[in-house]
Amino acid sequence: MPAGEPGWRGRLALRYRRDGERTIGVDRHDGPLRVLKRLYPEGPGTCHHVLVHPPGGIVGGDRLEIDIDVGENAHALVTTPGATRFYRSAGGLAAQELRARVAAGGRLEWLPLETIAYRGAIAVNRMRFELAAGAQMIGWDILALGLPASGERFTQGRFEQDLALPGAWLERGIVDPGDRLGELLLRSPLGWDGQSALFTLWCAGGSDWPAPLAEALLAAARERLQAAPDPGRCGATAPHPRVVVVRALADRVEALWPTLQAVRDDWRHLLWASEPASPRVWRT
Template sequence: MVWSAHLALHYRRDGGRTVAHDRHEGPLRVLQALYPEGPDVCHHVVVHPPGGIVGGDSLVTDLQAEAGTHALVTTPGAAKFYRSAGPQAVQQARLRVDDGARLEWLPLETIAYRGCQARNEVHLDLAPGAQMIGWDVLALGLPAGGEAFDHGRFTQQLHWPGVWLEQGTVDGTDTRLLDSPLGWAGQRVLATAWIASGTDWPAEQRDALLSVAREQPAAPGVTAGATSTDPRLVLLRALAPRVEPAMQLLQAVRAAWRRTAWALDAHPPRIWRT
């Protein structure tokens, strides 16, 4: 069965509280809103009950955070692109953050199984005064289970128009890309994290965000680096042999960015511990 699913999430301010309204079509929805940090920050978990994404499936999330809101969105487990007989599967997130709003987009990893035909897109739209922390983690195959990503195609796009565009296709047969030191260097997990502002970060604050990202220790076998390609954006990229050490690094960087930019403690979502 092929699924076409759409989830619309709209966060607004209601007095001293961030509240959410959602509409869904198909098997993509959110669990109950949680407030472990108090009423200012709404934590949401997006679930896809079928579990895996197969050829022909389309999963789209549209999110808007209105002025004065702070939303944290995550998932309970990995997004899994399974083998396809030909049709492409698509997962897309369109994220709009209004002036004075904060968004944390923190899904767990995406796994590209051997033989998948998949496309993953994240589109950002930040108004002046908006701020966001986000990440994207791609794992090729199941190294621990002995299943290599030796055929199949995965296309990735991270796009903030006029500011940042990263896109490319990984072909499982392209050993030059996957094994070369100029490519994936034999690793099979690629992680990208960002902290973004609709207005230029002050130079001193941008330097501080870069510094705290670079100070976080990476586990053995993980290669990571932080950079700023635009005054509105600080990036961290990492290559790792497994998902777990990559996620540990991203969670540490996210906590450091939260403290530095927003003077907030980490408050990791409870679902990450289950």
């Protein structure tokens, strides 16, 4: 970090390539963001990377950048051992930006644990996934506002989220409880409906899904959602022939965590004939 410049700067580049039966993962970091572990619990074809941010949270002025490149026929799974925390800001913007590219035949699973926006946080979280024809991915984003278990609701601050799969799905949302429309968004049944956790899970391809596969992906997700604690606050849709999206609301992340994992397991089986395989850090 340059002298006199406030906030942490962290950059992490992840590169994956196929070498015979093995996916080789290489990382390069500048600043506090780095890889904790490289694991192969499913065998040599899938590289699991666990990312950590030793400072423990992101505050105003911090900027984290993650760049992922998945080569042809490589398979990468990227996760975290704990929540990403955006703390209260003294006025500066905290930012995390992810850009990922997946080549033909490549597979990416972007599966970080939840993002927690503390009351008073001023933050932006941007994600962009560029998929070549024949590439596929499963990703999720779990956004938790405030700390409701401690009685700390997200009553002030601003959180902006951008999610892009160019040419297929573009989304931008802003949560600002200090703004009248933002307050309505959090309370309205057309918005957050008074809940504090928003789950977004998607699978996407660089080419259109065959119609039978798209229907199977939707059906599998909807069956799991019907068994969720509050199925009325869950849904699955296909906003584009290349994308299937699940959305769900809850007041606690823990309430829907098993459902989210079950949908992901079903999609892996349908897409890649893969058996369930959760990263070990999720169980610690």
